[in-house]
Amino acid sequence: MGKWRLIIALWSILTWMPASHSVAQGQDPHAAHGIHPAEAPTKAFQAKLSIPKGIRPGESFAIAIDIQDGMRRQVPEFDLFQEKLMHLILVSDDLAYFSHLHPEYRGNGRFQTSTVLPAAGGYTLFCDYQPAGAGEQISVLKLRMQGTEKSEDAADPNRGEQTLQDLRVRMIVSPATFKANDEIAITFDLKRLDGSPVTGLEPYLGEKGHLVVIKKSAPLTDKDYIHAHAMRGGPASQIAFSTRFPSQGLYKLWCQFNNQGRILTADFWIKVER
Numbered sequence: 193m194g195k196w197r198l199i200i201a202l203w204s205i206l207t208w209m210p211a212s213h214s215v216a217q218g219q220d221p222h223a224a225h226g227i228h229p230a231e232a233p234t235k236a237f238q239a240k241l242s243i244p245k246g247i248r249p250g251e252s253f254a255i256a257i258d259i260q261d262g263m264r265r266q267v268p269e270f271d272l273f274q275e276k277l278m279h280l281i282l283v284s285d286d287l288a289y290f291s292h293l294h295p296e297y298r299g300n301g302r303f304q305t306s307t308v309l310p311a312a313g314g315y316t317l318f319c320d321y322q323p324a325g326a327g328e329q330i331s332v333l334k335l336r337m338q339g340t341e342k343s344e345d346a347a348d349p350n351r352g353e354q355t356l357q358d359l360r361v362r363m364i365v366s367p368a369t370f371k372a373n374d375e376i377a378i379t380f381d382l383k384r385l386d387g388s389p390v391t392g393l394e395p396y397l398g399e400k401g402h403l404v405v406i407k408k409s410a411p412l413t414d415k416d417y418i419h420a421h422a423m424r425g426g427p428a429s430q431i432a433f434s435t436r437f438p439s440q441g442l443y444k445l446w447c448q449f450n451n452q453g454r455i456l457t458a459d460f461w462i463k464v465e466r
């Protein structure tokens with residue numbers, strides 16, 4: 193057992209190496225959806241991840257994320273956006289698993305939360321935050337859960353409908369045929385199982401809905417991440433987004449909304465052919 197523990201410890205050290213990216217390279221990951229104004233390049237920020245050794249599937253563990261500036265100093269202050277100081281999107285590298293967390297700010301650049309991951313394998317964390325006055329930053333972190341990995345979930349870009357509890361969610365892409373970088377509208381139409389339109393959606397983080405889009409890539413980087421906010425207005429039973437896909441490939445979309453106090457997440461795949 194001692195040898196096994198040593199192997200796990202070594203592996204953990206090797207696989208915890210945070211891969212930090214920022215938008216400072218002149219690549220604004222949010223330029224893709226055209227909602228935020230393009231921000232001037234800012235100094236580089238980075239995130240560092242701390243998790244306990246020996247995390248296991250199905251068991252809760254603590255996550256600490258430290259945000260540092262280009263001089264490796266802890267960032268003391270953050271701006272609130274969409275009602276939170278940090279939005280943390282945690283996905284399995286095959287994009288089968290998705291979770292959207294809001295780590296608590298503990299001061300001196302440190303955010304904390306806890307989570308449970310379902311299975312062994314690689315995971316990517318997209319930390320979305322705004323150091324005071326510096327604009328939105330995306331830092332990417334990696335972690336690996338040891339154990340027997342399950343086979344990858346198959347992407348199904350032909351599925352345009354999903355049943356979530358007592359709702360049926362249909363994704364409508366307009367125009368139906370488009371290329372990379374075309375501005376397109378993606379609408380999620382919500383109906384009850386009896387076919388009547390859903391009413392009474394409540395705001396989720398200040399908007400009608402949020403859409404996270406991640407391009408299937410290995411490894412996942414900040415350039416694979418797009419976060420769009422719902423457009424205002426429109427029918428009560430529809431949540432619409434305007435976005436662009438920056439290049440050809442397979443994308444997974446998670447639309448989150450608040451149905452009378454329950455946050456629901458509908459997920460779909462889109463294939464961008466060219």
Ligand SMILES: [Cu+2]
Nearest residue numbers: 276279280292
């Ligand atoms: Cu969030």
